[in-house]
Structure formats: structure tokens, C-alpha cells
């Protein structure tokens with residue numbers, strides 16, 4: 001039986017798990033999605049700790065979460081673009097589509113926006129979610145559901161970088177190396193920026209940024225903002241200023257340094273959200289005739305571009321995933337994020353079972369089968385066309401050249417397990433089966449379990 005267990009914020013610091021009624025499709029254009037993975041965003045943590053962000057106050061119990069990917073389990077009768085079994089990233093805010101902002105192509109600024117986990121609206125940390133089909137973005141075969149959950153913050157970064165009008169060869173300074181800042185750096189790189197400077201006050205975040213997308217890192221000092229700006233520009237070899245500066249910290253000193261770091265005629269984008277009112281260096285802004293833009297969530301084309309950036313390998317969002325926890329560990333995961341111990345933590349489920357839980361899940365283990373370049377989950381004797389919601393997912397694995405004769409270099413998606421293909425022998429050890437459904441498939445699977453080519457045949461039969 002599938003569950004609509006939901007992670008509910010009752011009041012600041014007080015959360016509970018609640019079995020809520022399974023939602024139903026409301027219009028012929030809606031789809032019902034089984035939630036597979038949800039990332040924890042700073043705003044979820046903020047609601048959990050403070051119960052409010054600006055004018056949005058949690059007055060009634062609210063389901064948290066808005067960074068989700070899932071599997072379509074039902075479609076409305078007018079839906080033609082998606083089918084049951086499609087894996088999708090969920091855009092979590094639904095505008096009215098009729099107001100001036102919506103019709104002007106700025107639906108993210110719709111005053112009647114219904115946004116997940118922004119009070120009074122429930123979020124996606126539940127078993128199921130109903131969404132308009134055009135706000136569900138199909139994940140290509142080489143993009144996992146875990147990566148799918150990162151499409152939301154990536155879309156935030158895409159929107160910010162579009163606002164900044166980044167061009168090939170530009171220098172870009174990004175203040176803040178949290179998930180949004182890191183993703184802004186990666187998107188700026190994809191847009192052709194050649195110098196990308198990440199700035200933060202936490203050295204470990206900067207070390208990560210340097211390995212991720214940034215060409216330079218600068219640790220902000222407790223000195224005047226002009227001095228920080230000068231030092232970071234000198235470090236990056238752009239003493240006249242950066243073409244683009246993005247704030248993804250929301251911190252007042254960082255915003256002030258940002259304005260001093262923009263070159264004459266350059267562009268500044270405010271992505272970070274902190275105090276509503278701060279002291280802002282208007283003189284520097286005037287005399288450099290810079291363009292200053294705000295950026296809020298994401299709009300037309302941002303989600304599709306985010307999916308494309310991941311699918312094409314231009315932004316490797318997997319690197320940001322610190323770990324994945326079971327649904328029942330959601331509160332512990334929130335604590336980890338609050339304490340700054342993680343970049344991005346994903347919550348599985350609640351209809352998702354991680355590898356560690358497989359032996360005790362009480363259900364028969366699925367078989368894994370491969371056809372063509374895709375992998376399907378089989379359950380008992382019946383082929384299930386999609387991974388059932390309770391079967392966990394494995395990240396993408398490339399079959400090395402020559403391993404899977406029929407599969408060649410193509411990517412495959414194993415459908416059982418947790419973090420790696422270790423799931424295959426684990427499944428076998430617990431009575432699961434692995435079988436190839438065309439030449440090369442079983443060999444490829446066996447070899448991916450770490451079995452030498454000459455032992456493949458024997459091991460293949462041992463696996464069933």
C-alpha cells in the first residue's frame with residue numbers, strides 16, 4: 001500500500017509525520033506524481049526554525065519541501081505530453097496564468113502564486129503531489145531522480161545568471177558558496193564566463209567551490225567592503241572590476257562589497273535574500289552606471305534549461321549531494337543542514353526504500369533486467385514498466401567500452417539499490433535476481449559488480 005505520509009511543520013521547531021489523504025487530480029491538465037526525492041532548501045530550514053519568512057507566516061500546519069523529483073502515476077485526460085512512468089522534476093510554484101505579470105511572461109512574479117511550502121500552501125515532502133503537466137519536466141534517461149531534485153535550485157541559478165546577462169569571456173564574482181552560489185558559478189561557466197570568483201566567509205565552502213566551477217576563491221575578511229572588493233579583484237587579476245557580480249549570500253557586507261566589485265557599466269544581480277533593508281552604496285552604483293537587477297525564483301524556460309545543463313554534463317549537480325536519508329529521518333536531515341554540515345541533503349520517499357532498508361522492507365525483492373540501453377524493474381513475474389515508487393534508485397553508471405557488447409558506451413539505469421551498483425550483489429544475497437534480457441546485458445551487470453570477465457559466465461548464473 002502506498003502512503004501519503006507527509007512531513008508537517010506544526011509551529012517553529014515542532015514537526016510531525018502525518019498520514020494525509022492521497023491528493024487527486026483536479027483538472028484534466030493535472031498529473032499525479034509519486035515523490036521520489038526532495039532536497040532541503042534554506043527556506044525550509046528557515047520556516048522550521050522561525051515559522052516565517054518576511055510576510056509569509058506559518059499559521060496552520062504546513063507540509064515542508066519544494067525541491068522534488070518524482071514519477072508520474074496518473075495523468076489527467078487532457079495531458080498529452082507526459083505518460084505514466086515518466087520521471088520528472090517538479091516546478092513547485094503555480095501562477096494564475098491570467099494576470100498582467102503572467103501574460104507578460106513573468107509568471108514567477110504572479111501575485112496569486114501558489115508555491116509549495118510557502119504558507120499557506122503545503123509542500124512536496126509527502127507521498128504524492130498533484131501538478132499541472134506543464135510544470136513537470138521530464139528527465140532524460142541519463143538524469144537521475146536525485147539529480148532531478150536539484151533542478152529547482154539550479155533553475156534559481158539559471159534565472160539569476162540570465163538576469164545578469166553573462167556573456168562568453170566575462171568575469172563573474174559570486175558572493176556566497178552555498179548551493180545557490182555554487183550553482184550560479186556553474187551556470188555562469190556554462191554561459192562562457194572565463195573568470196569565476198567565489199567569495200564566502202567559510203573556507204571549506206570555498207574549497208568545494210574551487211573543485212566545482214570557480215576559477216578563483218576569496219575568503220571575505222572583516223575589513224571595509226571596498227577593501228574586500230579590491231582584494232578579491234586583485235586576486236582574480238581583474239583590478240578594474242568584474243563584468244558581473246551576483247550576490248547569493250543575502251549578507252549586508254557582501255552586498256556592499258559586491259557593488260564596489262562591479263566594473264564601470266557592469267551588472268549586479270541580487271539573488272540572496274537576507275534583511276529586507278540594508279545600507280546600500282548608491283554612490284558607487286551611480287558613478288559606475290551599473291545595471292542592478294533583482295532575481296526571484298524562475299520563469300519561462302528556466303527549468304528546461306536547468307534540465308538541459310544537467311543532461312549535457314555542463315553542470316554536475318550530483319557533486320552537491322552530501323547524502324540521502326530515509327523519509328523518517330527528515331528532522332535529523334534538517335538539523336544537519338541547519339548546522340551547516342551538508343551542502344544538499346535529499347530525503348527519499350516516503351514510498352522510496354533506500355538500500356540499507358531493503359532486507360527489512362518485507363517485500364519481495366525486484367529483479368533487474370536490461371533491454372536495449374535501459375534497465376527495467378521486474379516484480380515477481382510481472383514486468384513493471386517503471387520503477388515502482390518503493391524501489392530505490394541508483395545513480396547513472398556508464399558501462400565501460402566493450403563490457404556490454406550490445407550496450408556499448410551507452411548509459412544504463414539500474415533500478416534497485418541505494419548509492420551504487422553494489423546493490424546488485426546485495427540484491428542477489430537477499431534473494432533478488434539479476435538477469436540480462438539481451439546479449440551483453442547480464443555480462444555488463446555482472447562486470448559492474450566487480451567480477452572479472454573470465455568469471456562472468458559463472459557469476460551470471462549465480463545471480464540467476
Ligand SMILES: NC(=O)c1ccc[n+]([C@@H]2O[C@H](COP(=O)([O-])OP(=O)(O)OC[C@H]3O[C@@H](n4cnc5c(N)ncnc54)[C@H](O)[C@@H]3O)[C@@H](O)[C@H]2O)c1
Nearest residue numbers: 176178179180200248249250251254271272273295296297
Ligand atoms: N532569489 C531567489 O529566488 C532565491 C531562491 C532561493 C534562495 N535564495 C537566497 O539565496 C541565498 C543563497 O541560498 P543558499 O541556499 O545557497 O543559502 P546558504 O545559506 O547555503 O548560502 C549562503 C552563503 O553565504 C555565505 N555568506 C554569509 N555571509 C557572507 C559574507 N559576508 N560574504 C560572503 N559570503 C557570505 C554563507 O557562509 C553561505 O555559504 C539565500 O539568501 C537564499 O535566501 C534566493
Ligand SMILES: OC[C@H](O)C(O)[C@@H](O)CO
Nearest residue numbers: 041043053117118156297
Ligand atoms: O527556490 C525558491 C525559494 O526557496 C522560494 O522562493 C522560497 O523563498 C519559498 O518560500
